[in-house]
Amino acid sequence: MVLLSGGMDSATCLALAVREAPPVHALTVAYGQRHDRERRSARALARHFAVARHVELALPLAPILRSALTDPARPLPRGGPRTGRIPSTYVPARNTILLAVALGYAESADLDAIYLGANAIDYSGYPDCRPAFLRAFERVARLGTRRGIDSGRGIAIRAPLLRRSKAGIVRLGERLGVPWGLTWSCYAGGRRPCGRCDACRLRALGFAGARVVDPVAAAGPRTG
Amino acid sequence: MVLLSGGMDSATCLALAVREAPPVHALTVAYGQRHDRERRSARALARHFAVARHVELALPLAPILRSALTDPARPLPRGGPRTGRIPSTYVPARNTILLAVALGYAESADLDAIYLGANAIDYSGYPDCRPAFLRAFERVARLGTRRGIDSGRGIAIRAPLLRRSKAGIVRLGERLGVPWGLTWSCYAGGRRPCGRCDACRLRALGFAGARVVDPVAAAGPRTG
Known part of the structure; x- marks a missing residue:
C-alpha cells in the first residue's frame, strides 16, 4: 500500500x-492540513495508476496539532528550507500518525508493505523523515501487530525516495511515467501554486535540477 | 497526559x-469501537478528576480496521480470554494509532509524558500491550519529534499498570479513590453491562480477586 498525499x-x-x-492500495489522509488541494491530486493519481483500492480518510486532527500547516492564522515560511532548523510547517508526529493509520489498514487488508514518500535529503529539517525514525517505526510495526507475532516479520516500511535529491526524484518519476500535471505541492492552498512557499521552491529546484519542465508551475503565476 | 478510554x-x-x-490533560479517541458508551464514562471521569483539559476526538477508522470491536456484524467472543491466542476484539494497530495521536497532542501542548492503561498480564493476547512494543514506541517518540531532536529525550510512554493483575489494578484504584461507578468496560454497547463478554468477565475477576464490590456490575443484569 502507498500513503498517497498527492x-x-x-x-x-x-x-x-x-x-x-501490485496490486496496490492507496491511502490518503486529510489531517486538517491547509493544502487540501492535494486530495484532489491524490484522487486523480489513484485513478491514473488504476490502484486496486483508494481510501480517503478525514481525521479532524487540526485542533490538537500545532503547526503552520494546519493553522490558517499562522504564516507559512517563505525563505526556503534552512539547514539545521525544523520549519514551522513541521506537524507534530505527523508521519507517526500517518504510518500508524496505514499500519492498521495494511494489517486489516493483509498487505505486506507500506510505501511512503519520506525524503531525508532536501528537507532534512523534519525529524520524522529520518532513516532512524523509519527503522524505529518498522520495529513498532513488527512488535505491535498480530501479523508480527504470527510471522515474526510484520509489515515493511518502504521509503524508496529517502536518500534521493529532489532532482533525483524528478528523474526517477520521469522514467516511471509520473503524470506531474496531476500532482500538487504548494502549501498555500490557492487555485494555483504560490511559487513562494518552501514546497513550491523545492519543487522548482527539483525540476530545474533534472532539466524537466513542470507542467504545474508552467500554468502558475511564476511564468504566467 | 492520559489516554482516557473510560x-x-x-x-x-x-x-x-x-x-x-499534574496538571493533566486527558485525550479520548473514538475510533469507531462499538462500546461508545465508554466515551460518556471518559467525560465523567475527566470531570471527577478536574483535568486541565479533556479533548475528545472522533476518528472514523472503523471502515479500515477489521475487528469484532469495530464491526457490529461480527460476534463478540464470550468464552473468556484464552492463553496464546489473539482475541477477535484485537483492533489492528490500535495502540500504535492511539499513541501516535497522543504523541502529536503531547508535543503540540508541550507535555512530558503519555500515560496509558495497557496491561500485559490478564490480556496478554494483544500484541500492542507488550512491554517490548511500548519500548519500541518510546523510541519512535524520541526519534520522530522536534522535542526529541532538541532535548534528546522525547516524550515518555508510561504504562504503570503493565504488569499488574486485574485485581491489583482494582486494589490500586481503591487506594487512589477511583470512582468505579463512572467507569465502563463492557464491549457490547448496551445500556447495562452484558456480563458475558471478555471485558465484563475480566472486570468481574478483578473485583472478585480484590474483594471489592463493583458498583457497575451490581446494577447490571448479573445480579439484578
Whole structure:
C-alpha cells in the first residue's frame, strides 16, 4: 500500500509500488492540513495508476496539532528550507500518525508493505523523515501487530525516495511515467501554486535540477 | 497526559497521573469501537478528576480496521480470554494509532509524558500491550519529534499498570479513590453491562480477586 498525499514524492512512490508490488492500495489522509488541494491530486493519481483500492480518510486532527500547516492564522515560511532548523510547517508526529493509520489498514487488508514518500535529503529539517525514525517505526510495526507475532516479520516500511535529491526524484518519476500535471505541492492552498512557499521552491529546484519542465508551475503565476 | 478510554484501567491511570504529574490533560479517541458508551464514562471521569483539559476526538477508522470491536456484524467472543491466542476484539494497530495521536497532542501542548492503561498480564493476547512494543514506541517518540531532536529525550510512554493483575489494578484504584461507578468496560454497547463478554468477565475477576464490590456490575443484569 502507498500513503498517497498527492504531492510529487508520493506520486513517484505510487508509480514505483505499482511497478514493484501490485496490486496496490492507496491511502490518503486529510489531517486538517491547509493544502487540501492535494486530495484532489491524490484522487486523480489513484485513478491514473488504476490502484486496486483508494481510501480517503478525514481525521479532524487540526485542533490538537500545532503547526503552520494546519493553522490558517499562522504564516507559512517563505525563505526556503534552512539547514539545521525544523520549519514551522513541521506537524507534530505527523508521519507517526500517518504510518500508524496505514499500519492498521495494511494489517486489516493483509498487505505486506507500506510505501511512503519520506525524503531525508532536501528537507532534512523534519525529524520524522529520518532513516532512524523509519527503522524505529518498522520495529513498532513488527512488535505491535498480530501479523508480527504470527510471522515474526510484520509489515515493511518502504521509503524508496529517502536518500534521493529532489532532482533525483524528478528523474526517477520521469522514467516511471509520473503524470506531474496531476500532482500538487504548494502549501498555500490557492487555485494555483504560490511559487513562494518552501514546497513550491523545492519543487522548482527539483525540476530545474533534472532539466524537466513542470507542467504545474508552467500554468502558475511564476511564468504566467 | 492520559489516554482516557473510560474503562477501569485508564481511570486508574488517570488517578495516578493526577497524583504524580499534574496538571493533566486527558485525550479520548473514538475510533469507531462499538462500546461508545465508554466515551460518556471518559467525560465523567475527566470531570471527577478536574483535568486541565479533556479533548475528545472522533476518528472514523472503523471502515479500515477489521475487528469484532469495530464491526457490529461480527460476534463478540464470550468464552473468556484464552492463553496464546489473539482475541477477535484485537483492533489492528490500535495502540500504535492511539499513541501516535497522543504523541502529536503531547508535543503540540508541550507535555512530558503519555500515560496509558495497557496491561500485559490478564490480556496478554494483544500484541500492542507488550512491554517490548511500548519500548519500541518510546523510541519512535524520541526519534520522530522536534522535542526529541532538541532535548534528546522525547516524550515518555508510561504504562504503570503493565504488569499488574486485574485485581491489583482494582486494589490500586481503591487506594487512589477511583470512582468505579463512572467507569465502563463492557464491549457490547448496551445500556447495562452484558456480563458475558471478555471485558465484563475480566472486570468481574478483578473485583472478585480484590474483594471489592463493583458498583457497575451490581446494577447490571448479573445480579439484578
